[in-house]
Amino acid sequence: DGLEGSTGASPRSSLEHAGLPTELGLRETHLALTALGLRGLVKLRAGGGVKTETDAIKLMLLGADQVTIATALMIAQGCVHCNLCHTGACPTLIAGQLNPRAVYPGSAEHVKRFLLEFGAAIGRLAARLGFSHPKALVGRSDLLCVRSASDLASTLPDAYGVDTAALLRRVSLLDLSMLTATPPHARAFRATGRIDGFDRTIVEQLDRDQDLLDALESGRSIQRTFTLTSRSSIDFAVSVAGRIARRWGRDGWPHPQLIQLRTYGTAGQSYGAFCIHGLELVHSGSCNDGVGKAMSGGRIVVRQPEGFVGKSWETTLVGNTVAFGATGGTIFVQGRAGQRLAVRNSGATIVCEGAGEYACEYMSAGRVVLLGPASGSIGAGMTDGVIYVYDPEGSEDVRFAVDSRSVAVVTPSEVDRYEELLPLLDAYYEATRSERAREARQNLYDFHKVIPNAALMEETRRQLAVDVGGTIAG
Known part of the structure; x- marks a missing residue:
C-alpha cells in the first residue's frame, strides 16, 4: 500500500508527507522475486488510491497479482469521506455507532454491483489490450509507456500561483524507465492461477x-x-x-x-x-x-x-x-x-x-x-x-x-x-x-x-x- 492509501483516521501529516509510490515498491519486488526464482511462490497484492479499472490494470502490468480497493469500496456503500472514523461519530454508521442521528445509506447490493462492474471493466480493458484474461497482464510492463511533460501540460488545470512550467521541468527530469523496462530474467515469468508449491x-x-x-x-x-x-x-x-x-x-x-x-x-x-x-x-x-x-x-x-x-x-x-x-x-x-x-x-x-x-x-x-x-x-x-x-x-x-x-x-x-x-x-x-x-x-x-x-x-x-x-x- 503506497502513499496514496490511508484510513479515514490518518493525520494530515501522514496523508500528505509520508510513504512512497506504490508503483516503485511493487515493480522492485516483482523483479527481485523473479530474479531469485521465487515469484511463483508469492502472490503480490498492491493498493493505494485505486479508484478505476485503469488504476488496477497499471498495477497488474507492474507485477500485482491482486489489487486492493479501499476508499472506492467504502464510498460504494455510502461513506461520505468526512474523516471522522476515529471519533465514532460517523454520519453513515460505517465506522462507528455513536451518532444518534446517523443513518446507514448503503446495502450489500451496492457493494455487489460495484465489484461486479469493476471486474467487468477490468475484463473489457484487458480485452482491448488483446488478452482473454486479466491474469495474463501480470508483469507485462512492456505495455506501459511514460507520458512526456508536453503531454501532461494539456491536462494540468490552471491554478492561481502555481508555476506549471517549473513543475513540468521537474517532471521531465524523472527517470521512470525502471517501471517499463523488462529485464531478460523477468520475461519468462507467467502468472498462474494458484500459488505453486502448496499442498491442496x-x-x-x-x-x-x-x-x-x-x-x-x-x-x-x-x-x-x-x-x-x-x-x-x-x-x-x-x-x-x-x-x-x-x-x-x-x-x-x-x-x-x-x-x-x-x-x-x-x-x-x-x-x-x-x-x-x-x-x-x-x-x-x-x-x-x-x-x-x-x-x-x-x-x-x-x-x-x-x-x-x-x-x-x-x-x-x-x-x-x-x-x-x-x-x-x-x-x-x-x-x-x-x-x-x-x-x-x-x-x-x-x-x-x-x-x-x-x-x-x-x-x-x-x-x-x-x-x-x-x-x-x-x-x-x-x-x-x-x-x-x-x-x-x-x-x-x-x-x-x-x-x-x-x-x-x-x-x-x-x-x-x-x-x-x-x-x-x-x-x-x-x-x-x-x-x-x-x-x-x-x-x-x-x-x-x-x-x-x-x-x-x-x-x-x-x-x-x-x-x-x-x-x-x-
Whole structure:
C-alpha cells in the first residue's frame, strides 16, 4: 500500500508527507522475486488510491497479482469521506455507532454491483489490450509507456500561483524507465492461477468427503480429524463455511450440534477464516496469521499441543490479525496472540492470554478478554465494545498501554464480573483447560475494564440522570 492509501483516521501529516509510490515498491519486488526464482511462490497484492479499472490494470502490468480497493469500496456503500472514523461519530454508521442521528445509506447490493462492474471493466480493458484474461497482464510492463511533460501540460488545470512550467521541468527530469523496462530474467515469468508449491490435499479431501457433504446439506452434526502443515492448510475450512452459508444462510444452521473439525499440527494462513454459525474448529498446535478473520459465527478453539510444558500465557500460539473484521462468533486461544488482535472487530468474542501491539484497533462491538498483557497501545480508534484485561500483579500497566484519546480504563461492576466475565471464563476454561483461566476466575477483582471514551461519557450521563431523578423523587 503506497502513499496514496490511508484510513479515514490518518493525520494530515501522514496523508500528505509520508510513504512512497506504490508503483516503485511493487515493480522492485516483482523483479527481485523473479530474479531469485521465487515469484511463483508469492502472490503480490498492491493498493493505494485505486479508484478505476485503469488504476488496477497499471498495477497488474507492474507485477500485482491482486489489487486492493479501499476508499472506492467504502464510498460504494455510502461513506461520505468526512474523516471522522476515529471519533465514532460517523454520519453513515460505517465506522462507528455513536451518532444518534446517523443513518446507514448503503446495502450489500451496492457493494455487489460495484465489484461486479469493476471486474467487468477490468475484463473489457484487458480485452482491448488483446488478452482473454486479466491474469495474463501480470508483469507485462512492456505495455506501459511514460507520458512526456508536453503531454501532461494539456491536462494540468490552471491554478492561481502555481508555476506549471517549473513543475513540468521537474517532471521531465524523472527517470521512470525502471517501471517499463523488462529485464531478460523477468520475461519468462507467467502468472498462474494458484500459488505453486502448496499442498491442496486437505482442501480436496474436504471437498470429496461425501458423508461430510451430506451432513452439510441435511443439517446434521458430524466430526472429522486432520493433521495440518502450514503448506497444506491455507484457508482451512473456508470451503466448508461457504457450503453452510449457501445452504442455510448466515444464521440458519438448524441443528443444536455443530459440524466439528478437529485439527493437529501447524495450521497455515487464515485458519477458520469466514467461520459461520454451525461450524466449530478445534486445533491443537500453532496457527499462522489471520485466524478467524471476517468470521460471522461459529467457534474456533486453539489449544497448546499435547505434551506442552510451560506457561501458556508466555507462549505466542497464533499469529497476527486474529479476528480481523469479525462480526460474530467466538475465538478461544490458550496462549498469546500476535499483533493487531481483533482489529475492526464488530461483534465477535475473543479470549486469549495476551496479545502483541495494536490490539483492538477500530473495534466497534464485541468482547475481548486478555488474560495477559498486550504490547503497545490497546483500543486505538475504538468506538464500542468492551475489553477486559487481567492484571494479577496490580501493575496498572494497562492504564499506560491504552490509547487515552479513544478509550478509558474503569473498574468493572459486579454485573460485569459475575454476569459477563465469569461465564465467559468458565466457557473458555472448559474449552482449553487453561491454568491462567482457572486462576483468573478466582480473582475477578484483578480485572480492568476498557471502554471507549464516548461510551464512558454516555454511561456517566445516564448515571447522573438516575442520581438526579432519585434526589428529586426523594
